[in-house]
Amino acid sequence: MNIELSARQQKIIDIVRMNGPITGEQIAEQLHLTRATLRPDLSILTMAGFLEARPRVGYYYAGKKTEQIFGDEIRKYLVKDYKSVPVVIEEQTSVYDAIVTMFLEDVGSLFVVKGEGTLVGIVSRKDLLKVAIGQRESKDVPVTLAMTRMPNLIYVELEDSLYQAAKKLIDFQIDTLPVVKVLRDSKELKVVGRITKTTITKVFVELGTNREI
């Protein structure tokens, strides 16, 4: 919202921020004006959400900053609405075949699963690169030797926010998060999607693309 405040309205906000809670009479006094003169300004500022009025207490500052609106809004985006399709391999796969799959699917990480998609590990380009420059032939090394294994995996669930996902990507310095359903009885994780830094970057571009024409 592009609200244009008058100089007097800006002054009122400053007074309330510094001295609130403060009564209308006290604000009027500070500005050398009558309470009646201020009434329209006070009601506009209250309506617009800059000030809140409490009976018998007075006005106090309640304005959100633009940044806070951003924060509130961004936390509404959910993992389930932005996740992409997971790329999975079996435990028996060799490092060599994992690398080939990575190129074919053009992803940065693969999820290693057993049975009906139960997550056992994650392997990244970095993990594979480490083996690839090692002494052993990559066709002879099983991917399970290169992967990060449960229970050390960081993951998100469908109802988590994209903000939480982004924070995990940064805090744990990883590129990909599996989106999982937790099967409660068994403590098993079933892979249902993935969130990467690419996902977040795409959302950032979307945010920036919405603009006034």
Next chain:
Amino acid sequence: MNIELSARQQKIIDIVRMNGPITGEQIAEQLHLTRATLRPDLSILTMAGFLEARPRVGYYYAGKKTEQIFGDEIRKYLVKDYKSVPVVIEEQTSVYDAIVTMFLEDVGSLFVVKGEGTLVGIVSRKDLLKVAIGQRESKDVPVTLAMTRMPNLIYVELEDSLYQAAKKLIDFQIDTLPVVKVLRDSKELKVVGRITKTTITKVFVELGTNREI
């Protein structure tokens, strides 16, 4: 701004959106109210930026949507304020040494430079992985054989917006952008920083962290 509109104010906005430009009298007529009754609503809506009033024309809709505020705001972030330090290697470096540097510096891409930091190419984990699983010994292959070479490099400049950078990362499906100064005489690019999907993800987390307490 967390403006709370009354039901009547919301109705006024709807009328103006559908019928604007429209005079105050015409709005009052549609609502079966007098012009005087509407006056405070119309001034608040105009002040708050939902409506604009033009003399002899009437009111028309001018409200920004939250998304548009986001877009406008996000386009203000500049590459120069968010870039991180570039990690560079010389043209003579082998693929093996490039991989080692990548692990030591913990980055996903290296910039290949000559002379005083003139950009000649970029090499990613993906590029190095491709060579690492090939037949040739990675110590014998120069990094110049694996890298993407000028003039095929996508880059940004210091005064570009972070939005433009994010859009390039997505549009060209790359993970890292060199931030360069273009030396005009010579068409040479001097590397001064880098922007990655990690940079963008960090900014997204910052945006989500700003919220009401």
